[in-house]
Amino acid sequence: MNPRLTAALVLLCLPLAACQRDPAPADAAQPPAPAEGAAATPATPPPPNETPAGQRIEADVRALADDAMEGRRTGTPGFDRAAEYVAKRFGETGLAPAGDDGSWFQAVPLLQATVQPEGARLEIVRNGATIALEPRKQFLPLANFNAAEAALDAPAVFVGQAVHAPDLGHDDFAGLDLDGRIAVMFGGAPARFEATQRAFHASTREKLRNVVERGAVGVVYVNTADDEVRNPWARSVQNASQPSMRLRGEDGGAIDTWPQLRASAVVSATAADELFAGGDRSAAQLFEAARAGQLRGFPLPGTLRLAARTRIEPLASRNVVGRLPGADPALAGEHVVYTAHLDHIGTGEPVTDAQGREDRIRNGAIDNALGVAILLEAARELEAGPRPKRSMAFVALTAEEQGLLGAEWFANRPSVDGDVVANINMDMPMLTAPTTDVVPIGVDHSSLGAVLDTAAAEIGVTLSPDPFPEETVFVRSDQYAFVRAGIPAVYLMGGVVGANPDQDPQVAATWFLRNCYHQPCDQVDLPIQYGDAARLATLNARIGRITGDAAQRPRWNDGDFFGERFGKPDPQ
Known part of the structure; x- marks a missing residue:
């Protein structure tokens, strides 16, 4: 198989708005662009769905991916309808409401920023001449959450990949003066870094x-x-007209938006050499040196002029939160939190399918109605069995596609009383061919790895290693917000070992990514393997039950990269 296509299998969690929330384009890879138009769904007969669990999951997927939900974009009536549906299902499952003030919902305050096309400017002033880059063709201004009108004229400094890692013997800023200057940077990190460090x-x-x-x-x-x-x-360019979002603080301003940075932009690869004209190396040569950790930054001659306009407006959304109280009064204040993002990307430009039909709704059946449906089934299994000693919380999150915002809000301001001790996340399980395995992500960072080994053995499912650890998907979905809050987490992907010789799950997943990821054809007529989904729900439930009954809460492994940076001391 083509290695580039195979690598796409692990690029599952990058939000469409990553260039808005996390604007450096090289920071995370994306799936290959879809072919022009929409390819026909593979001629695969609908898989049998004969178990009650699989049928419950299918019913939830069909409801959440229905056209009535209008693609579930954060802040829209369609998302709110989906949230009401999940709250109703939580109640039917036997959970207790655990949002704000005893409701099912935790309010998530947001700011929405939309870059305006007029007034965008990026000029290079050098040696008495001014070179004006063309908006959209050569550069894109980025949203400013702190000022509707942004303008900046300052010297610039190239800072390589802007990496400061003295513990790894690397500092892109050595000898450079950035005070009052514009930082010009590439994305990524040196290739010699271990995968987690690089991410x-x-x-x-x-x-x-x-x-x-x-x-x-x-x-x-x-x-x-x-x-x-x-x-x-x-x-x-197509995404540049879409609003981006940030969390909104009590003062009405955006959280984590670096107001000191008065303006920002991204320059296309075809215009990159304009910034480095007059130097002894091209942009491509500089990038290769930066990746290898062999490049020192340097001041750029002349100055840069940046300008942009942004429409900034408040927005409100909500997480949906249900709780299964723990059976042991001494441990019920500790929570294992299940998460799956409820939002998708809404509507977009019409796409014509192979039958000539136009569709503009991005229903998000696999991304991530299926993940939410699996969460609902795991909740049902936990409620039906002996109640774990620790409490279980179930959260259908908002604004994942906008940069993990709902997860960040809950992880740092949980609406449940007590501690969050573990996170089990489910995001876009690509179950379009039958498998015999599951790929766990993040298990090597904490004691949750041993829990998963036990759970998988008990239900008879094989665990396959991450086939492309260098893609570091662990930092690309909602579990990473919990990791940053010091909470051990695990994320389960669909398997890669086929259950029959005629259907290769890797080929099926690659087809989905190339054709239907964030496209209208991510809908319920895909050949979703609801039997595999039911197995995944059982595995998730078993992980929570073992964790909930364990004598100790989950711990980071000794010397773990994330544990050392974000971990909290064990309670006495």
């Missing part, structure tokens, strides 16, 4: 923290040809 240091959150601490007043991200293989510039 952490490649995140835009860390890059922006680094440049702000050194006094930068603006940022320009520079695409490379490799970036635009993963995420074509045309897709970035």
Whole structure:
């Protein structure tokens, strides 16, 4: 199989709005762009769905991916209808409401920012000449959550990949003065870093923290040809008109938006050399050196002028929260939290399918109505059996597609009384061919790995290793918000070992990613394997039960990268 297509299997969790929430395009790979139009669904007969569990899951998927939900975009009536449906199902399952003030819902305050096309500017002033890059064709301004009108004229400094990792012998900022200057950077992190370290240091959150601490007043991200293989510039341009979101604080301002950075933009790969004109290396040569950790930054000659306009407006959404109280009064204040994101991306430009029908609703059957349905079934199994000693909480999250915002809000401000001790997340299980296994992500970071081994053995499912650990999907879905809050987490993907010789789950998943990911054809007529989904729900429930009854709460493994950075001391 083509390695590039196979690698797409693990690119499951990147939000469509990642360039808005996490604007450096190279920070995370994306699935290959879909073919023009929509391909026909493979001629696969509908799989049998003969078990009560599978039938319950299918009913929930059909309800949540119905056209009436209008694609469940955060902040829309369609999302609110989906939230009401999940709350009703939580009640029917026997859970107790655990949102704000005894309701099913936890309010998630947001700001929405939409870049306006007029007034965008990126000019290079050098040697008495001004080079104006063309908006949309050569650069895109990025949303500013702190000022509707942004303008900046300042010297610029190239800071490589903006990585500060002295423990790994790497510092892109050595000898550079960023105070009052614009930081020009590539995405990613040096290839020599171990995968987890690379993912952490490649995140835009860390890059922006680094440049702000050194006094930068603006940022320009520079695409490379490799970036635009993963995420074509045309897709970035198409997405640029979509609003982006941030969490909103009590003062009405956006949380975690770096107001010191007065303006920011991203430059296309075809225009990258304009920024480095007059130097001794091209943008491509500089990027290769940065990836290898062999590049030092340098001041750029002249100045850059940036300007943009943004419409900023408040928005409200909500997480849906249900709770199964623990059976042991001494442990009931500790919670194992199940999560699945309820939101999808709403509607978009019409797409014509192979039969000539137009559809503009992105129903999100697999991403992530299926994950929510599996969460509901796991809740039913836990409620039906002996109640675990610890409490179980179930959260259908908002704004995952906007940058894990609902998860971040809950992880840092849980609406349940007591501690959150573990997270079990379910996001976009691509179950379109029958399998015999499950791929667990994140189990090597904490004692949840041993729990999963036990649970899988008890129900007779094989665990397969992550086939592409270098893609670090563990940091790309809602579980990472819990990890950043110091909470051990695990995320289960669909399997990669086929149950019959005629259907290869890797081929089926690759087809989905290339054709239906964030497209109208992610809907209920896909050949979803509801038997596999029921097995996944049972495995999730068993993980929670073992964790809930254990003498000790889950712990980070000794020396773990995430545990050392985010872990909390064990309670005395």
